[in-house]
Amino acid sequence: METDLRALAKVQKWYGPHSSTAAEWPVEALVPAKGATTVSVVLPARDEERTVGDIVTVIRRDLVERTPLVDEIVVVDSNSTDATAELARAAGARVVAQDEVLSHLPPLTGKGEALWKGLAASAGDLVVFVDADLRSFGAHYVSGLLGPLLMDDGIDFVKATYERPYTGEDGVVRRGAGGRVTELVARPLINLFWPELAGFAQPLGGEYAARRKVLEQVPFVTEYGVEFGLLVDLLELVGLDAMAQVDLGHRTHTHQSMASLGRMAGQIMLTAWARLERQGRVVAPQSPARTLLQFGLEGRADLVDVAVAERPPLASLVLEEDVA
Numbered sequence: 017m018e019t020d021l022r023a024l025a026k027v028q029k030w031y032g033p034h035s036s037t038a039a040e041w042p043v044e045a046l047v048p049a050k051g052a053t054t055v056s057v058v059l060p061a062r063d064e065e066r067t068v069g070d071i072v073t074v075i076r077r078d079l080v081e082r083t084p085l086v087d088e089i090v091v092v093d094s095n096s097t098d099a100t101a102e103l104a105r106a107a108g109a110r111v112v113a114q115d116e117v118l119s120h121l122p123p124l125t126g127k128g129e130a131l132w133k134g135l136a137a138s139a140g141d142l143v144v145f146v147d148a149d150l151r152s153f154g155a156h157y158v159s160g161l162l163g164p165l166l167m168d169d170g171i172d173f174v175k176a177t178y179e180r181p182y183t184g185e186d187g188v189v190r191r192g193a194g195g196r197v198t199e200l201v202a203r204p205l206i207n208l209f210w211p212e213l214a215g216f217a218q219p220l221g222g223e224y225a226a227r228r229k230v231l232e233q234v235p236f237v238t239e240y241g242v243e244f245g246l247l248v249d250l251l252e253l254v255g256l257d258a259m260a261q262v263d264l265g266h267r268t269h270t271h272q273s274m275a276s277l278g279r280m281a282g283q284i285m286l287t288a289w290a291r292l293e294r295q296g297r298v299v300a301p302q303s304p305a306r307t308l309l310q311f312g313l314e315g316r317a318d319l320v321d322v323a324v325a326e327r328p329p330l331a332s333l334v335l336e337e338d339v340a
């Protein structure tokens with residue numbers, strides 16, 4: 017890996033030509049550029065009945081019916097216990113149940129599993145991932161991410177950046193206070209060990225797009241390790257100059273508890289550790305633990321599991337069934 021100074025110089029050189037805003041990619045310009053290229057939007061959704069319908073409706077209305085930019089909207093029902101599937105279907109999405117995709121394989125869990133199954137169940141040449149808990153979604157999220165991919169054959173992966181406010185339980189919005197695991201865990205890890213990626217302001221953001229042929233060549237870490245794993249693996253596969261970043265403005269979403277984010281942090285640290293080992297940059301006589309002792313109020317203590325697994329690159333599977 018490059019020294020941090022040389023890597024940061026590379027980031028400075030990379031940043032200008034590979035950073036843009038959603039407004040620079042108007043839908044009217046993208047449709048002619050699309051040609052025969054097909055586009056899938058994949059939304060992983062676990063218990064998102066409050067928001068998934070509105071998001072799917074906006075994509076369908078603005079990017080399928082009004083302008084034919086998107087060819088399919090796939091919602092991966094990630095073992096929801098609410099009306100997520102029904103509401104997503106009613107809004108116009110094709111809904112697939114996470115465990116029914118590639119059902120001959122033993123099911124795994126978490127967001128990374130949902131995304132891998134969504135990739136397998138979709139068909140677009142370009143794939144756009146969008147979280148289903150967004151409260152700030154607009155069609156420009158999708159068109160902004162597609163812009164560099166449709167207009168520049170040299171770009172294989174586009175990551176969103178945005179201002180991420182935090183809305184507390186008191187309803188007070190705190191600018192820039194969102195993305196807690198991003199700021200406290202993911203960006204420090206990236207700057208220490210993969211400084212070439214330091215220009216990605218929101219490495220854990222759930223909105224990104226890529227060419228299918230590239231996504232099928234990398235593993236998907238399960239649970240919440242997926243975004244971190246994809247960034248590091250795609251850097252290795254396609255290189256920084258094939259990766260771009262688009263500013264989508266603001267992103268607000270449903271926040272998880274501190275305990276949930278503690279588990280997420282553990283999963284991301286294990287994801288980073290596995291890559292340091294794989295890249296031969298760390299050798300340890302024993303593997304890290306996979307559990308986290310968490311302390312609640314009134315002296316409650318819970319031992320939680322933060323293990324992550326990994327799905328292999330889809331291209332490595334001999335698909336025994338048509339997953340379309």
Ligand SMILES: O=c1ccn([C@@H]2O[C@H](COP(=O)(O)OP(=O)(O)O)[C@@H](O)[C@H]2O)c(=O)[nH]1
Nearest residue numbers: 060061062064094126127130147148149272
């Ligand atoms: O097992 C899971 C966990 C999460 N998600 C979805 O992945 C997205 C991001 O998850 P979450 O909102 O829990 O993460 P956060 O944004 O709070 O970090 C959301 O659409 C979730 O419904 C999923 O499909 N399966």
Ligand SMILES: O=C(O)[C@@H](COP(=O)(O)O)O[C@H]1O[C@H](CO)[C@@H](O)[C@H](O)[C@H]1O
Nearest residue numbers: 194195196197198220221222240243271
């Ligand atoms: O960025 C983060 O720190 C976390 C938590 O965000 P908040 O502190 O609740 O705004 O949210 C992201 O992390 C997950 C793990 O990568 C992603 O799956 C989510 O899409 C993303 O919202």
